[in-house]
Amino acid sequence: MDELLGSYGARAGVGRTAPMSEAFLELTGLSKRFDEHQAVADLSLAVPQGTVLALLGPSGSGKTTTLRLLAGFEQPDHGQVIVGGRDVTKLAPAARRFGMVFQHYALFPHLTVGQNVAFGLAGRFSRDERVRRVAEVLGLVDLTGFADRSVGALSGGQQQRVAVARALAPAPEILLLDEPLSNLDPGLRERTRRELKSALAKIGVTTVLVTHEQEEAFALGDRIAVLRDGRLEQFGTARELYEHPKSLFVATFVGRASILPGIMTSDDSARIGAAATWPVETPVTLAEADRVSVVVRPEAVRFDESGLPGTVTARGYVGARAYFTVDVGPGSVEVEASVDAAEVGARVHLDVVHALAFAEEAA
Amino acid sequence: MRRPRGIALTLALVWLVVYPVTLVVVDAFRGGDGWTLQHVAAFAREPREWTALWNSLWISGLSVALAGAIGVPLGFVFERLRFPGQRVLGALVALPAVLPPLVGVIAFLFLYGESGFVPRAIMLALGLDDAPWRLRGAGAILLVHAYSMYVYFYLFTRAGLAKIDVSMLEASHALGSGHWSTFRRVTLPLLRPQLAAASLLTFMTSLGSFSAPYIFGGDFRVMTVQIVTTKLNGDLRMAVVETTALAAVAVLVLLLLRGQAGARSVVAVGKGTPPHARALSQPFARWGAAMLGWVFSVVLLLPHLTLVVMSLVPLGTWTTELLPPAYTFANYGALLSEPERLRPLVNSLWMAGAATVGALAIALWAGRYVVQRRATLRNVIETLVSVPWAIPGTVLAIALATAFSVRAPWVARWLLVGTVVILPLAYLVRSIPIAAGSVVAGFRQLDPSLEEAAASLGASRWRTLRTVTIPLLRPALLAGGALAFATAVGDFVTSIVLYTYNTRPISIEILAALRAFDVGTAAAYGVVLVVFSALAMFLGTRR
Numbered sequence: 001m002d003e004l005l006g007s008y009g010a011r012a013g014v015g016r017t018a019p020m021s022e023a024f025l026e027l028t029g030l031s032k033r034f035d036e037h038q039a040v041a042d043l044s045l046a047v048p049q050g051t052v053l054a055l056l057g058p059s060g061s062g063k064t065t066t067l068r069l070l071a072g073f074e075q076p077d078h079g080q081v082i083v084g085g086r087d088v089t090k091l092a093p094a095a096r097r098f099g100m101v102f103q104h105y106a107l108f109p110h111l112t113v114g115q116n117v118a119f120g121l122a123g124r125f126s127r128d129e130r131v132r133r134v135a136e137v138l139g140l141v142d143l144t145g146f147a148d149r150s151v152g153a154l155s156g157g158q159q160q161r162v163a164v165a166r167a168l169a170p171a172p173e174i175l176l177l178d179e180p181l182s183n184l185d186p187g188l189r190e191r192t193r194r195e196l197k198s199a200l201a202k203i204g205v206t207t208v209l210v211t212h213e214q215e216e217a218f219a220l221g222d223r224i225a226v227l228r229d230g231r232l233e234q235f236g237t238a239r240e241l242y243e244h245p246k247s248l249f250v251a252t253f254v255g256r257a258s259i260l261p262g263i264m265t266s267d268d269s270a271r272i273g274a275a276a277t278w279p280v281e282t283p284v285t286l287a288e289a290d291r292v293s294v295v296v297r298p299e300a301v302r303f304d305e306s307g308l309p310g311t312v313t314a315r316g317y318v319g320a321r322a323y324f325t326v327d328v329g330p331g332s333v334e335v336e337a338s339v340d341a342a343e344v345g346a347r348v349h350l351d352v353v354h355a356l357a358f359a360e361e362a363a
Numbered sequence: 364m365r366r367p368r369g370i371a372l373t374l375a376l377v378w379l380v381v382y383p384v385t386l387v388v389v390d391a392f393r394g395g396d397g398w399t400l401q402h403v404a405a406f407a408r409e410p411r412e413w414t415a416l417w418n419s420l421w422i423s424g425l426s427v428a429l430a431g432a433i434g435v436p437l438g439f440v441f442e443r444l445r446f447p448g449q450r451v452l453g454a455l456v457a458l459p460a461v462l463p464p465l466v467g468v469i470a471f472l473f474l475y476g477e478s479g480f481v482p483r484a485i486m487l488a489l490g491l492d493d494a495p496w497r498l499r500g501a502g503a504i505l506l507v508h509a510y511s512m513y514v515y516f517y518l519f520t521r522a523g524l525a526k527i528d529v530s531m532l533e534a535s536h537a538l539g540s541g542h543w544s545t546f547r548r549v550t551l552p553l554l555r556p557q558l559a560a561a562s563l564l565t566f567m568t569s570l571g572s573f574s575a576p577y578i579f580g581g582d583f584r585v586m587t588v589q590i591v592t593t594k595l596n597g598d599l600r601m602a603v604v605e606t607t608a609l610a611a612v613a614v615l616v617l618l619l620l621r622g623q624a625g626a627r628s629v630v631a632v633g634k635g636t637p638p639h640a641r642a643l644s645q646p647f648a649r650w651g652a653a654m655l656g657w658v659f660s661v662v663l664l665l666p667h668l669t670l671v672v673m674s675l676v677p678l679g680t681w682t683t684e685l686l687p688p689a690y691t692f693a694n695y696g697a698l699l700s701e702p703e704r705l706r707p708l709v710n711s712l713w714m715a716g717a718a719t720v721g722a723l724a725i726a727l728w729a730g731r732y733v734v735q736r737r738a739t740l741r742n743v744i745e746t747l748v749s750v751p752w753a754i755p756g757t758v759l760a761i762a763l764a765t766a767f768s769v770r771a772p773w774v775a776r777w778l779l780v781g782t783v784v785i786l787p788l789a790y791l792v793r794s795i796p797i798a799a800g801s802v803v804a805g806f807r808q809l810d811p812s813l814e815e816a817a818a819s820l821g822a823s824r825w826r827t828l829r830t831v832t833i834p835l836l837r838p839a840l841l842a843g844g845a846l847a848f849a850t851a852v853g854d855f856v857t858s859i860v861l862y863t864y865n866t867r868p869i870s871i872e873i874l875a876a877l878r879a880f881d882v883g884t885a886a887a888y889g890v891v892l893v894v895f896s897a898l899a900m901f902l903g904t905r906r
Contacts, residue, residue, distance in 0.1 A: 093536035100537040106530035110552040120538030
């Protein structure tokens with residue numbers, strides 16, 4: 001294991017402990033067009049070495065195309081991919097040697113687990129060293145002793161780990177993960193996510209992962225890039241995205257949120273319906289009387305004696321807490337509270353802790 | 364105790380497929396007074412027999428190599444590259460599949476034979492007095508085999524490539540393998556099952572091939588021709604021993620190659636998105652590929668064209684000219700207006716039609732059992748419906764001729780040889796694996812809960828079959844039926860053993876016309892056969 005870790009450090013010329021703030025993986029103005037469809041538009045990003053970068057977005061947002069541009073399976077129309085100061089944009093996938101874990105794993109069915117893992121080592125290491133490295137990486141993903149198994153005989157979770165081991169075996173500079181958990185049963189997903197996170201942390205390889213699930217991106221990614229229609233919507237840590245989204249899209253795509261129509265009454269408050277005025281945070285400057293969408297998270301609203309009046313229409317249990325749906329006239333609001341905080345059908349008032357306002361999007 | 368499910372079908376299949384062949388084998392070891400090895404010894408003493416057997420084997424091996432050498436690269440080009448005309452050409456390239464064996468052979472004869480178009484053109488161009496070559500012997504047989512059998516490799520390669528998930532290749536590239544290395548380490552191993560299947564199919568088809576060796580072989584004998592010649596010479600006993608020998612070789616090869624092919628089963632993991640075909644953007648490569656494709660297609664189409672041209676030549680008008688001087692529809696007119704010439708057309712149609720209906724019924728019946736987990740005989744049934752595929756047509760014909768030339772109902776033997784029943788029955792047996800292959804595959808894709816749903820809604824078994832199963836299986840039934848019909852309507856190899864004057868099919872009439880040097884009539888019959896098979900295939904594969 002130490003040896004494996006050592007080889008990463010040696011290759012990059014730095015130890016894991018040395019904090020690296022300068023960019024290691026850089027995308028500059030990356031663009032890709034497929035016929036009429038602009039898949040990726042002027043995307044620029046930079047992360048230091050050892051970062052796990054999550055590309056998050058709905059389907060069609062360009063995140064998979066970005067990953068394929070990184071791997072070299074597609075050539076960008078404009079822009080560059082720079083790794084450790086070296087421009088790799090024109091290099092073929094085979095010359096880049098980025099480890100890639102495919103969504104459906106793409107394990108070679110005609111080879112055993114060990115042969116799959118050794119595939120990328122051909123011609124680069126001596127026979128003995130190949131055998132040793134295969135054993136090492138298989139140990140890393142907790143599959144010691146599986147080398148002679150057929151890949152068809154593995155469970156989904158094991159296949160996923162073989163795919164990770166295969167990608168890691170040649171000690172790549174960058175590891176690419178395409179929806180790494182989407183093919184697993186929900187029960188298995190949680191566990192595999194934890195295992196994957198600890199494996200990535202141990203190795204410290206710079207990783208780019210693509211996902212459409214916010215939870216997955218938050219759990220695995222050090223930095224998260226939210227993509228929409230091929231453009232970078234916001235780039236930051238999970239906390240920044242959740243607490244300070246820069247757009248209505250990010251606010252609603254990341255985490256649970258309710259949207260209510262409102263009208264600005266000053267530069268930091270908005271009137272909801274007829275009865276209530278809420279203080280709002282405005283990531284983009286808004287003027288008085290602007291029509292806005294007010295976004296509130298379920299944990300940032302609470303039942304109160306006064307405030308926005310409404311009627312509880314539903315209650316969904318999540319353990320000791322519950323999500324209440326409250327109809328407030330212009331829309332409905334989700335409220336997280338203790339299970340017995342209100343009954344369905346009750347008249348309630350809502351007070352707000354934290355809300356965001358965004359200009360109403362032109363449909 | 365309840366009788367096991369599918370026992371009636373199993374018995375029927377055994378009677379149709381296994382029983383006749385067994386009778387032949389038994390016959391080979393029996394003399395006037397019980398068991399004897401004297402016939403086998405007589406066979407073994409004859410060097411001719413060994414030569415014929417050896418010829419059959421090496422011709423088949425070389426046919427596999429040649430067909431693979433043409434079909435595999437062609438499959439890659441048409442599956443992986445995009446160039447002008449690629450779609451049309453891709454369909455044209457599969458054309459030899461709709462040329463019945465005997466028709467392909469006579470088309471080659473008219474095209475490349477001593478007085479064919481190509482030698483004539485060469486003689487004229489070079490001022491030669493004699494034809495530059497004679498279309499005879501092993502070379503001619505191999506030429507025909509390569510032409511008609513590369514299609515197996517072409518279709519199997521394309522199907523295999525289409526099933527390879529693009530991420531397999533991308534994974535290989537990402538792990539540092541270049542194009543050649545990926546081809547060698549990933550693509551080829553993944554194609555192995557398809558290539559093995561195509562090799563097996565080609566080998567078995569060559570082993571049973573009769574038309575080309577019969578017409579072109581001359582002194583060069585393969586076993587199928589040997590058997591028919593011996594039978595026509597009246598030495599039934601020797602024909603039976605020869606048949607046994609060929610059947611034994613076929614079974615041996617099948618077991619040997621099957622073991623090879625299934626050595627490691629390859630289970631693909633992944634959703635199976637095939638790679639996008641690479642569009643050739645360089646003008647040179649683009650037009651080069653297109654040119655090559657077109658030239659190849661013209662070469663492939665020449666036999667078909669030759670057939671059409673020859674069918675328009677009236678009897679005795681073409682002597683030494685490069686191209687025939689006169690063209691009329693007289694040959695076709697004669698086919699339709701003279702009852703004796705119309706007879707083979709009618710015969711072929713009804714016999715092939717009846718065989719197809721029978722084969723489809725058996726396929727449906729078998730398909731039901733094969734997909735049922737609880738049917739104890741399902742493996743037996745599945746084997747039985749695929750076995751006739753491995754039996755060379757000549758062997759089957761001799762077997763049926765032996766089994767059904769005596770009347771002994773107490774051992775399930777009736778006198779069928781010489782009646783109108785025997786040829787449709789032979790076609791039926793040969794069609795079973797074709798129809799069953801398609802229908803069983805259809806059954807496998809059928810969700811069993813659909814039939815259960817129908818039953819739970821109160822539909823009887825017949826109503827379920829009629830209103831649910833058959834409509835859902837329609838594509839499979841049509842495809843299997845079309846292929847079975849096309850094969851039966853062009854059959855030559857079993858017909859030549861079992862026909863009578865009144866039941867003679869088109870292929871026999873083509874042979875007769877050829878012997879009378881009436882090439883126009885032979886070609887016209889050939890065109891009609893091609894049209895029948897093409898029509899069947901078109902209707903059968905329409906979506």
